[in-house]
Amino acid sequence: MLPYQTLDEASDALGRNLTYAETLWFQYSARKSDYFLYCHTILLLFFVFSVVPLPLVFLELARLGGFERFKIQPKARLSSAQVFRCYKDVMRMFFFVVGPLQIVSYPSIRMIGIRTGFPLPSGWEIFAQLSVYFVVEDYSNYWIHRFLHNKWGYEKIHRVHHEYTAPIGFAAPYAHWAEVLILGIPSFLGPAMVPGHLITFWLWIALRQIEAIETHSGYDFPWSPTKYIPFYGGAEYHDYHHYVGGQSQNNFASVFTYCDYIYGTDKGYRYQKKLFQKVNHYYKLKGELKAGGQQNGGSHHISTQDLKSD
Numbered sequence: 001m002l003p004y005q006t007l008d009e010a011s012d013a014l015g016r017n018l019t020y021a022e023t024l025w026f027q028y029s030a031r032k033s034d035y036f037l038y039c040h041t042i043l044l045l046f047f048v049f050s051v052v053p054l055p056l057v058f059l060e061l062a063r064l065g066g067f068e069r070f071k072i073q074p075k076a077r078l079s080s081a082q083v084f085r086c087y088k089d090v091m092r093m094f095f096f097v098v099g100p101l102q103i104v105s106y107p108s109i110r111m112i113g114i115r116t117g118f119p120l121p122s123g124w125e126i127f128a129q130l131s132v133y134f135v136v137e138d139y140s141n142y143w144i145h146r147f148l149h150n151k152w153g154y155e156k157i158h159r160v161h162h163e164y165t166a167p168i169g170f171a172a173p174y175a176h177w178a179e180v181l182i183l184g185i186p187s188f189l190g191p192a193m194v195p196g197h198l199i200t201f202w203l204w205i206a207l208r209q210i211e212a213i214e215t216h217s218g219y220d221f222p223w224s225p226t227k228y229i230p231f232y233g234g235a236e237y238h239d240y241h242h243y244v245g246g247q248s249q250n251n252f253a254s255v256f257t258y259c260d261y262i263y264g265t266d267k268g269y270r271y272q273k274k275l276f277q278k279v280n281h282y283y284k285l286k287g288e289l290k291a292g293g294q295q296n297g298g299s300h301h302i303s304t305q306d307l308k309s310d
């Protein structure tokens with residue numbers, strides 16, 4: 001709740017006129033408690049989980065010709081009933097774990113110092129803090145994810161997330177309840193280290209989930225703006241991790257590629273990519289265009305047999 005009754009009072013306290021964004025924030029938040037404002041995170045997550053994957057799920061079900069060439073595993077198809085079941089499972093987890101977690105985590109948000117008042121953060125402050133959050137999350141998530149791929153972690157917890165070997169957007173938050181809780185830690189670490197405004201926190205929560213939905217979408221679009229982010233993994237990168245499944249010791253990072261590169265956990269992926277390029281080059285030379293791949297018709301798996309075959 002803002003400690004001002006009117007816009008003039010707020011303006012006097014700041015010693016300047018409020019910006020347009022600050023006026024909007026005043027009108028929206030002045031009479032709401034900080035706890036109530038923080039609980040908006042639940043609505044935000046519900047919106048992101050339910051609405052953001054829809055266009056890609058539509059592509060998955062409609063199989064529009066022009067977009068089919070961007071499907072990473074073209075032969076892996078889910079029916080509308082399977083897609084709906086995935087969403088239903090995610091929503092069950094949302095109402096029993098994700099939502100309650102937001103409600104009980106309010107004291108920790110107070111403790112780390114997420115603010116709700118004026119001045120609002122500048123664009124530069126938001127950008128700098130979000131960058132830190134993404135780097136911190138990526139690094140800590142890498143190690144937790146890698147740990148979850150040991151025998152115990154995989155069988156007891158992480159196996160659930162890997163039920164989708166060719167993921168779709170709705171499957172991004174599909175996981176065991178324990179994994180949902182554990183992976184809350186990397187998301188919280190960045191804001192705890194560099195606390196900012198509640199608006200920055202909301203942006204962080206939304207962008208992190210949108211990024212996860214993109215990397216689980218099953219589509220790799222060459223025009224995606226994320227292609228311009230340095231060391232960004234993207235859909236094809238994480239799709240490979242799901243394609244290989246439980247045995248996968250590759251591509252653990254959630255956002256960027258450099259952790260897997262530094263710690264040597266992208267060797268299998270890079271080997272397959274190199275083979276894929278060689279096969280495509282070979283068929284181009286022969287005047288045939290055969291997009292390699294075997295099991296699901298995609299770019300993930302090429303055997304040396306492909307290099308020999310006609």
Ligand SMILES: [Zn+2]
Pocket residue numbers: 145149158162241
């Ligand atoms: Zn995994």
Ligand SMILES: [Zn+2]
Pocket residue numbers: 161216238242
């Ligand atoms: Zn995944």
